[in-house]
Amino acid sequence: RKEVEQDPGPFNVPExxxxxxxxxxxxxxxxxxxxxxxxxxKEPKLLMSVYSSGNEDGRFTAQLNRASQYISLLIRDxxxxxxxxxxxxxxxxxxxxxxxxxxxxxxxxP
Amino acid sequence: DAGVIQSPRHEVTEMGQEVTLRCKPISGHDxxxxxxxxxxxxxxxxxxxNNNVPIDDSGMPEDRFSAKMPNxxxxxxxIQPSEPRxxxxxxxxxxxxxxxxxxxxxxxxxxxWLTVV
Numbered sequence: 143r144k145e146v147e148q149d150p151g152p153f154n155v156p157e158x159x160x161x162x163x164x165x166x167x168x169x170x171x172x173x174x175x176x177x178x179x180x181x182x183x184k185e186p187k188l189l190m191s192v193y194s195s196g197n198e199d200g201r202f203t204a205q206l207n208r209a210s211q212y213i214s215l216l217i218r219d220x221x222x223x224x225x226x227x228x229x230x231x232x233x234x235x236x237x238x239x240x241x242x243x244x245x246x247x248x249x250x251x252p
Numbered sequence: 253d254a255g256v257i258q259s260p261r262h263e264v265t266e267m268g269q270e271v272t273l274r275c276k277p278i279s280g281h282d283x284x285x286x287x288x289x290x291x292x293x294x295x296x297x298x299x300x301x302n303n304n305v306p307i308d309d310s311g312m313p314e315d316r317f318s319a320k321m322p323n324x325x326x327x328x329x330x331i332q333p334s335e336p337r338x339x340x341x342x343x344x345x346x347x348x349x350x351x352x353x354x355x356x357x358x359x360x361x362x363x364x365w366l367t368v369v
Contacts, residue, residue, distance in 0.1 A: 184362070185343060185360035185361060185362055185363055186295070186343075186360055187360070188357065229295065238302070238347070239297065239300065240285075240297070240358060241297065242287075242294060242295040242296075242297075243294065244293075244294035244295075245294060245295075
């Protein structure tokens, strides 16, 4: 089983749609969680951290369920500029070792 | 401020040749990571250093791969001999000690695009 698993997509949605991505992780000792965004032929960049209580940043909402070892990202009112690959990231055992999921590709169409 | 700097940005080499990828982390960052990204396997952590010391190299695929960090401002990833299956984007990243999970904790370079023919 992979340490971090994501649905690869692609998710093809119209502008204005709401889309949700899910991610599961295998190590129950994982401490920190993130969503990164990667544009085509670019490096990954931090989108947002994921807190136990859930957190929101504008149109983006991240949730963590430790019991189910599950992380989610919700994007509301999708924009064309949201088209990218979204990477679920887990820090293993507070070791500063980040493990990346394979990413979920999002395509937002006009 | 300069970000993580990698070189070369693109390299095409023949199978069997030695490849050396270089990285200059952000000044003051204590952690340095080497990742490899392919379509099939996604982004894989190869090795990471703390204060120039390798901490975990369990992701290094085989003996053909080696990484060094002779000082705080420079690291290399070497492949010798290279094979076509090594074709990938190799990212170097760095982060400060005691990072705050709420911040931008790991900074990636733009990557080195390697093609082995």
